[in-house]
Amino acid sequence: MEVISRSDIAPLNSVIVNDALHDLGIVKIFSQHPALAQFIPSKSELALSWVRLEKDQELSVHQHPEASLILICDGSGKTLGDTERDIEAGDMVLVPPHSLHGFKGTNDGFWALSIQFNGKALYEDTLQPNVVFKDQETVNANPADVLLKDNEGYLESFRHSRLLSLINSPSINQPEVRERLLDCLQTWSDMFQDLLHIRVAMTLDPAHKKIAFEHLVEELGHNNNLRNQRHTNHSPIWDAAFLSTMEWFRNQMLYKNDMVKTLLMHIVLEGSGEIFHSEASHVFAGMPHFQEHGEDDGSHVSMGIELLSQASPKEIEVLREALSEGWGMITLLCDRFADIACANHPQRATGTCTKTKLAYN
Template sequence: MLGLFRDIRKHEELSAFLPEACRLSLRWVRLAPGQPIRPRQLPGKGMIVITDGSGEVIGGSVRRVQAGDAVLVPPGGLQGLMGGAPDGLSAISIHFEGEDARWDTPCLCATAAPGGAPSDRSESPLDRLVEENEAHAREFAGSPLMQLIRSERALGDDVKRRMLGALQIWSNAFQKVLCARVVFESHPAAIKIAERHLAEEVGHNRRLARMHGPSSSPSWDRGIAAASSWFIERMGSASTEERTVLIHFVIERCADILLSAAQQVFPDSDYFATHAEVDAEHFRLGYELLKSLPGLDIAPLRGALIEGWQMMNLICQRISDIAELGCGAAAELPAPDVVAGDIPRGRAALSMAPAAE
């Protein structure tokens, strides 16, 4: 899934208000700056209403859109969007499957007219890096863990319990990754973002632990531990730019896909919904930071991107194995309840004292 989607028909009052005969589907779309929904062909008519921010319609030609614009897509037309700087965009995407509809709002066509001028949009190296990140994200969306989450098997109590336990192992480790970033970061703007990110995430592993209780306390797993340790080590050895890619592009994009889908498996918990809503903002913070840094060298960032996704795929493969196969998939040893505490800046110490909730 690209961007953050919410099915409006699942809202009780809106579902009761919309007539069944209109045969349409509604989606709420949120895209960070540079985050695309790739053009795809619609079998019927479609309409996109931009509710906030700005961006571009992608499909044949490229057209700028902003809050208040409506985009009409004819049957067979291409529909795609990309969030624009500085705040991305929010929109309502409507797909019609019934009779022709009439509109009295101004619109922009999402496809080029015959003989239309080609796009003059030139992509920056950073934008191309975002596209590469989305390619990795699409591959992850088809991974064994995501297939499991979308299947009926994920609804079984034992699978859900084991999945939460495995997610707990990574959640504990992610707290350490964020702490390490704060300790080793030296760029002033990056320090502010790292501290803000840590403040927003601190204690979230305890919230997750409360979902499954002490009877299924997290276990140590050598696969997740090894890949997590790689991220922690890279927080110390990587550049500011590489840290930003690993945290904001790789981990947060992976979490966006995973936690958004997990809402369907755990509908009674707000843990996954809360995370899914803030992950797009975390991506935007990283994108804007990289955009502000002069002389950006993309080559090492591409290397960090590839390695980071490989490690996240290892972690998520282990989570899938543990959820599917049970205790035999993991080496079960007691794991400490790690929560980030007050972090001194510099390389001297990495405090793991429990934080007040």
């Protein structure tokens, strides 16, 4: 039998993440002691560390992809981030993957055991620690501001999408390209009306439902306006990728929570619509639908911002992921618009159309 003193384990007091130095208090990783590293079976997948924070010392809010279990062994403190509450000896803090959390020592501070279940401690690789720290500005920011800041990058990327490139190219002057693009837009516009109705029907929170209904009223019949302003009959698009991507949005309106539905509808769909309709209004100058819709989309984006401001820190991480997924899907859908419109037109020196083989057409 052998006794290993806590003082025998080398301490780690700080770490650099994204060029910023972060105070860890004291971290003593078991695997850094030869006897402990040999004694703990590698197949157990346990990573153990002693951690210590003095009175008023903070481990700032951060997140990591691995679940952690923190056993408070001595002293007292408080948790920060998604959940703020006092902790004391005997308490166990369960930290799910990606949750925002931090700690602060109170009274005389505390000692605790930090346990991970993937066989590697969070700070075992000091050059690439398995954590992401949140700066205080981000932690305290209005939730909607955090999302809108993320959204700026997605909006800029969308402005350079294949659909926008097509709209601003000579290829759009080809009658067949124009009509095929309008067929795509009409098919999507009809689906968008379904999404509006589904959102109203499936929204539970009264505040979200009120906005959803107001949005439906303002958008009602826009698909028919587009249909009536065309000089040819609409030919529905039957393309596997096109239809599958539209169905993804239907699935979101059916099964996601109210915050996600509001985010996707107002920030992603109306945000992308505002950019597209503004550009398309110059190309389809004889169709008032595009100018009217572009003007409406800007106000429709703002309809959801107040609701998103009420999101909790935990919800924000879910919404940021949904925002990324939503922009990925609407860009995929719009790129497919461009591919379908250009399917029968080989690339020209001054155009953007490339020959594309459709799965179903």
